[in-house]
Amino acid sequence: MKISVIIPVYNAEEYVSQAVESALQFEDVYEVILIEDKSPDNALEVCRKLEEKHDRVKLYQHPDKGNHGAGASRNLGMEKVTGDFVAFLDADDYYLPNRFDAERELFKNPEVEGVYGAIGVKYYSEKAREQYYPIYKDKLDTVYKKTRPEDVYQGLISLRGTFGLIHLDTLTLRRSSLSKMDRFFETSLRLHQDSEITIRLAYYLKLYTGINDKAIALRGVHENNRITKVDSGKINPAQTRVLLWRELNHWAENEKTVPDHVKLHIRRMLRSFEIAIAPPVKKWAMIGKYLITDYPSIRSGLFNINFRKNLF
Missing domain, CATH: 3.90.550.10 (Spore Coat Polysaccharide Biosynthesis Protein SpsA; Chain A)
Structure with a gap:
C-alpha cells in the first residue's frame, strides 16, 4: 500500500x-x-x-x-x-x-x-x-x-x-x-x-x-x-447543524439518484434544527409556514422523536 x-x-x-x-x-x-x-x-x-x-x-x-x-x-x-x-x-x-x-x-x-x-x-x-x-x-x-x-x-x-x-x-x-x-x-x-x-x-x-x-x-x-x-455548549450546536443540514439538503436536491425518502428525511432534519434555533414566539409561525410550503417534512417530522425534541 x-x-x-x-x-x-x-x-x-x-x-x-x-x-x-x-x-x-x-x-x-x-x-x-x-x-x-x-x-x-x-x-x-x-x-x-x-x-x-x-x-x-x-x-x-x-x-x-x-x-x-x-x-x-x-x-x-x-x-x-x-x-x-x-x-x-x-x-x-x-x-x-x-x-x-x-x-x-x-x-x-x-x-x-x-x-x-x-x-x-x-x-x-x-x-x-x-x-x-x-x-x-x-x-x-x-x-x-x-x-x-x-x-x-x-x-x-x-x-x-x-x-x-x-x-x-x-x-x-x-x-x-x-x-x-x-x-x-x-x-x-x-x-x-x-x-x-x-x-x-x-x-x-x-x-x-x-x-x-x-x-x-x-x-x-x-x-x-x-x-x-x-x-461543550460554548457554541450553539443547533446553529452549526442548520448549516450542515442545509448543505446536505442542497446536495440531495441536486443529486437525481438520491431516493425521495432520503431527501424527505434530510429536509425534515433541516426543518427541525431551523425551528430549534428560532425564538419561542417564532416557532409556531415557522411551523405554519412549513405546513404550507413543505408539508411532507413537517407531517413526517411529527412522527420523529428527534424532530419533536427540537420542536418543543
Missing part, C-alpha cells in the same frame, strides 16, 4: 509532531502532507522542521498563505497527494499501531473503496479531562456494528436508528475511486465538514467496516479544540 496522510495544521504547535510521527511509524505511509493554515502560534516553524527532518513529509500553505479552514486545507491536500490511498489525521490527534491492520487485508479486494474504524479519546491535561469527560468519557466513536456498504450512508443520516459515526482519522480511501466525487470538502462549513463529506462518501463509495471494537486512533481533547467548544 502507498498511503498519503493529509494533516491540516492550525494552532497545533504542541501536537503536530506527535501526529506526524504516529503516521510515519508505518512503512505503508508513502507521504505525510501538512497543510499549514496560517496558525497564530509557532506551528509553521514546527512543520518546517518536520519537513527538513523527514523525507516523507511535505509542507504546503494556501497560495495566499491565509487561513481558510480545515475543509479548504484538506482540499488542498487532496490536490497534492500522489499515493494510491488517502487517509486523514487532525494535527492534535494521532494514530495507534493497529491503524492500518484491517486496511491491508480489506483493500486486497478491488471492490473495497474505503475502510473506517473506531477512534478513542486522549485527554491532554487534567483540566481538559475534568471539563470534557462528561461529554466524551472514554468511549469509542465508530459505526457500532459491521454494516453493508450500501447501507452506511442511511445510518449516517440517522435513518437506521442508533448507528454511530465515521471519524476522518479512521477513514482510508482508495484514491482511484474518488473520481466519483464531484467535489470533496465543503468549504462554506467551518464545522461539520467531516460529517457532511462522510455522508456523501458513503453514498458514492463502498465503505467497509474495519476495526470497530478497539481504537485505531486517538482524538486529542484540550481546551482549544474547535469542535470541543461546540460539544
